Amino acid sequence: MSSHDLPRPDYAARRRRLMERLPDGVAIVPTATEKSRNADVHYPFRPDSDFWYLTGFAEPEALLVLVPGHPDGEEWLFCRPRDPEREIWDGRRAGLEGARELCGIQQTRSIVELDSLLPELLQNRELLCAPLGRSADFDARLMLWRNQARSRSRAGIRYPQELVDLGFLLHEMRVIKDPVELEHLRAAVGISAAGHRHGMRVCRPGMTEYQLQAEIEFVFQRLGARSVAYPSIVGGGPNACILHYTENRDALADGDLVLVDAGAEYGNYAGDITRSYPVNGVFSPAQREVYALVLASQKAAIAALAPGRSVADYHEAAVAVLVDGLRDLKILSESREAILEQGLYRSFYMHRTGHWLGLDVHDAGSYRQRDGNWRMLEPGMVVTVEPGLYFSPENPACPERYRGIGIRIEDDCVITAEGVEVLSAAAPKEIDEIEALMALGG
Structure with a gap:
C-alpha cells in the first residue's frame, strides 16, 4: 500500500478558499525548517502541516506566497532549484519546473530570490497573514520584509498595516475534513x-x-x-x-x-x-x-x-x-x-x-x-x-x-x-x- 494510491487533495482549491478570505491581503506560508539531531545528522524532515495542506510539496527550504489579484500571478512558490551535485549526496529535488507541475503553481522561483522579491509582493497590500510567534527567526525575517516594503511609502506605495496569524484563517478550514x-x-x-x-x-x-x-x-x-x-x-x-x-x-x-x-x-x-x-x-x-x-x-x-x-x-x-x-x-x-x-x-x-x-x-x-x-x-x-x-x-x-x-x-x-x-x-x-x-x- 502506498499513499500514492489514495486520491490527491485539491490543493489549488484550498489556496483559492484561503485567498477569498484575504482579498486585499497577502499570505506567507513557510514549510518547516530542517532540525539538527547531533553534529551533521538531521532529524527526518517532515513539512509544516499548514504548508503541506496548501501545496502537497514535501521538500525543505520552501515558502508559499498568496497574493490575490496580483498581475504577475496570485500564487508564488519559492523552493530549491535543481542541483545535480547536491542531489548525488542528499537525494532528488523537484526543482522549479517539477514544483510547478506538482503543485500547479505557475510562479515558481528559487528560494535564493526570496529576500529580493518578497518585499515587492507586500506592496499595496492592507493585510499580512503569516504564522506569527512560532519562530523568532521567521518573525524577524517577516518584519524585515515588511519594513523594506514600508521604506517605499514616501513614493505612495502602501504596505501591510495589519498582521493576522495564519491560523486564524487557515485552521478553521483544516478543522473540517473533506x-x-x-x-x-x-x-x-x-x-x-x-x-x-x-x-x-x-x-x-x-x-x-x-x-x-x-x-x-x-x-x-x-x-x-x-x-x-x-x-x-x-x-x-x-x-x-x-x-x-x-x-x-x-x-x-x-x-x-x-x-x-x-x-x-x-x-x-x-x-x-x-x-x-x-x-x-x-x-x-x-x-x-x-x-x-x-x-x-x-x-x-x-x-x-x-x-x-x-x-x-x-x-x-x-x-x-x-x-x-x-x-x-x-x-x-x-x-x-x-x-x-x-x-x-x-x-x-x-x-x-x-x-x-x-x-x-x-x-x-x-x-x-x-x-x-x-x-x-x-x-x-x-x-x-x-x-x-x-x-x-x-x-x-x-x-x-x-x-x-x-x-x-x-x-x-x-x-x-x-x-x-x-x-x-x-x-x-x-x-x-x-x-x-x-x-x-x-
Whole structure:
C-alpha cells in the first residue's frame, strides 16, 4: 500500500478558499525548517502541516506566497532549484519546473530570490497573514520584509498595516475534513489498528516495552507508514500512569497491564489509538473492574458525538460515567455533585477526553467560539475519544487493590451527518475480544 494510491487533495482549491478570505491581503506560508539531531545528522524532515495542506510539496527550504489579484500571478512558490551535485549526496529535488507541475503553481522561483522579491509582493497590500510567534527567526525575517516594503511609502506605495496569524484563517478550514482527507485518515487509522492487533498477539511476559513498540511500529512501516504520528507510548504496570511515558525501556511483567498509545502517520495524516491489555493475556478481577468502567465511559462519550452537540458534551458524558463508577468501586465516597464541583475525580482522571485529529495528532482548530462558548460539532470534524483512569502507586488516595493500574482507551471518530463513524473499530477493545486475540499468540 502506498499513499500514492489514495486520491490527491485539491490543493489549488484550498489556496483559492484561503485567498477569498484575504482579498486585499497577502499570505506567507513557510514549510518547516530542517532540525539538527547531533553534529551533521538531521532529524527526518517532515513539512509544516499548514504548508503541506496548501501545496502537497514535501521538500525543505520552501515558502508559499498568496497574493490575490496580483498581475504577475496570485500564487508564488519559492523552493530549491535543481542541483545535480547536491542531489548525488542528499537525494532528488523537484526543482522549479517539477514544483510547478506538482503543485500547479505557475510562479515558481528559487528560494535564493526570496529576500529580493518578497518585499515587492507586500506592496499595496492592507493585510499580512503569516504564522506569527512560532519562530523568532521567521518573525524577524517577516518584519524585515515588511519594513523594506514600508521604506517605499514616501513614493505612495502602501504596505501591510495589519498582521493576522495564519491560523486564524487557515485552521478553521483544516478543522473540517473533506472526503479526500477522510480517505487519508481512514488509511492512517487502519494501519494503526493493524499495528495494535499485532501488538496484542505478540505481547507476553518478559518482553520489554521497546520490543513491543518495535513489533507495532514494524507493522506500521510494512503497511506503508514511513513514520509514527508521535512518539509511541508503551507503558507496563505503573508506567501506564505516566500520561506521556516514552522511555519504553522496562520489562513487561506477568500480571500487569500494558498501555499502548501509538499511531501511524500515512500521507502526513495521523492515526492515534490507545489500547490497554493484560501482559499475560487475561485480565485480573481488579483490572476487569477498572477496564469495564473506562470502556463504559468511552462508549458514553462516543454516543454524545453528533452534529449540533457541543465539543464539550462528550467529555462531560465520559466524566459522568467515571464519577459514578469511582463511587461504585468505593474509591470516592463524596456525593456525585461534590465530586464534580470540586473536581475530586481529577486525582485519577486528569486530562480531557479528546482532541482534533488530522495532519497533526493534536490538530488545528479552535475548541471555543468567539463568544467563549464551546463550539458545536459539524460533519467532517475528526476527534479522538480517550477517557482513562490512572491509579499511580505514588498516589496515596489509590486503594491498594487498584494501585499500579493505568488504563486508557482511545478511538478516532469522524462526525457524520447521521452521527459518528468510529475509524479505529478494527482495534479490539472489548475484554473478551482482547483475550481471544491474545490467546492466538504471534
